[in-house]
Every structure is written in C-alpha cells, then in structure tokens.
Amino acid sequence: MPDRSRETRPTLEAVAARAGVSRATASRVVNGGAGVRAPLADRVREAVAELGYVPNLAARSLVTRRSGAVAVIIAEPEFRVFSDPFFERQLRGICRELTVHDSQLVLLWVEGQDDHERIARYLGGGHVDGALAFSLHDHDDLPSVVRGSGVPAVFGGRPGGPGAGSQGAVPFVDCDNRGGARVAVRHLVALGRSRIAHIAGPSDQTSARDRLDGYRDVLPTADPSLTVHGDFTAASGARAMAGLLDRGAAPDAVFASNDLMASGALTVLRERGLRVPEDVALVGFDDMTPVAEATDPPLTTVRQDIEGNGRLMVRLLMRALGDGGGDAAPASVITPTTLVHRASA
DSSP, X not given: OOOOHHHHSOOHHHHHHHHTSOHHHHHHHHTTOSOOOHHHHHHHHHHHHHHTOOOOHHHHHHHHOOOSEEEEEEOSOHHHHHHOHHHHHHHHHHHHHHHHTTOEEEEEEOOSGGGHHHHHHHHHTTSOSEEEEESOOTTOXXXXXXXXXXXXXXXXXXXXXXXXXXXXXXXXXXXOHHHHHHHHHHHHHHTTOOSEEEEEOOXXXXXXXXXXXXXXXXXXXXXXXXEEEOOSSHHHHHHHHHXXXXXXXXXXXXXXXXXXXXXXXXXXXXXXXXOTTTTOEEEEEEOOHHHHTTSSSOOEEEEOOHHHHHHHHHHHHHHHTTSSSSSSOOOOEEEOOEEEOOSOO
C-alpha cells in the first residue's frame, strides 16, 4: 500500500492559511525570526498547535543561523563519568534546561591532550551553537581550546591554570566551595573534635583547592600530616583514610572533599573497628543522595545544587546566544552551599 503519511502531514502553507497570514510571515514565526507583530505571531502559533505542524529544522537553521545543538564537554575518562553520580546529576540538569530551549545535547569526551584538535575542529565547524565544559584541570588546555573556538561557552566550575582570569574569560558556574568547607569544619569543631583531618581532592582542580583553603581558614595551625589527597573516587578516599590511620594517633573527625571519598573513608573506619560518629565524626561534600543516604550511618555533608548548577550553565549560555534578552555578557555565578545534618557527625 502507498505511504500516505506525506499526504496528510500539515504544511507551512496550511499553517499560513489557518492563521490568515502570508507564507513568509508564518515562516518567520515558526522558524524563530523577528519582525512579526505579537497578534499575528500568536495566530500562527495557534495554527501550528491546531494542525500539529512540525517545523523543518533545516529551514529553521537558515533563518536563525543556529544549529539547535550545544556541545557538552567533560574533561574526564568515560568510565569516570558513568561511575560518579555527580556527573549524572549535572548532565540531568543540563538536559532538562536544554529541552526548555528546544536544543539538543552533543556529548564530547576528552580523555587527553590528543582529543583537543578534534574538539577544536568540531566546535569551529558550525555544528553547535555553544559549548558547556566542566571538570576542568589546571594542566589541561581545554579551556583555551574552547575560548579559541569562537563559540559562546560557559564553564562548570571556576577554571584555573594560565589565563584563567584574563580579559574575555569564559563565564562559569560554581558553588561556594570555600565557604561550604568552612561550615563543615566549624560543625566538627562545635562537636568538640580537636584532631580534624581533611581528605582533599586533586590539587589541579580549583574546587579541591578551595575546599582545602576553607579547611585551613578554620584550622590554620592544623598538623599538615592530617591533610591527605585523593582523586574524588571512593577508592582514593579509602586509601587516604588507611594512610591516616596507619600513621598512628587517629583523627577524631574527618572532612572529606566529596561524598564518594567520605564513603570510602567510612568503609575503612568500620573495617578498623572505629565507630562513626562516636570515635570519628565524618563530613562529606556535595550531598549526592545516592551516596550520602546509602552509607551506614548516613552521611552528614555539604549540599550544593548540582542539577541546578547544570541548568544555570545552560541559562547563561542561552543569554550569551541572545535568548535571555539584553546585550550584556553573562557574569559568572557562585551558588550557595548548606550543611545537611545526618548521623555521621
């Protein structure tokens, strides 16, 4: 039997006729063009809804000079992204906000310097309207690659390394890492703990350095041997906690730079026969509920709105693309953090 789907699909001409406007006017409204008076535009939109008309994306791109896609670049290995709930939450927020703006996500992996040329070619090739990049490292040239591509961009997290604060820097969205760390450590001090250790994140990421600075703000004279570094994974938190205990004179509290490292530390404490929080109080960072609520005991932690920050990144990008109104370039945003009390401290 012949396929009659093409015969019954509503056309732009049908939309124009239903709305009582010219085809050109209907095209401008449907494809995002400007210059159509509000009453006429409303009639066209009503006709689109009544007829179930689906715009031709190729035609729309000719009018708007937009691809309708945004590149999301994650500077971590693929296995890390799928094993860390932080990235799942951030991507969820990004996807939901892109849907609001009728844009598609194009996910780009960056596992090393060799990927930079490919990323630069793709960004500069007109395939996407803008870029979002997060999990940046100081030694990585990715921020420079994104800046040099010419597409509007927003970073997730404050970038570090050379040129991070230079003129024309890319706006970023980050949480108050330093302030959140101060709140966590002050909470442990208020509990009467006096030997507070810190499991810090990787020193080439600004979030980890800011959280370490927050710890030092509250405990400027803390024994340097009480600070050990992990890489934001549970395994590294376990190794760091074992190292602290193996040195003797165990801490009576630990502030871990993220929830995954705190969960690894908690596993080692239980294996060594130490009670949490009776012997060692424990506080994490991020409030990733799949982790923080699943530990035994549940984890006291500093909450940042990971999904909300992902959505905010998209909003800043859309403002840079002209969808948010106004001509001013979007400014970077630092979002607040709060302490979530559970049973570990």
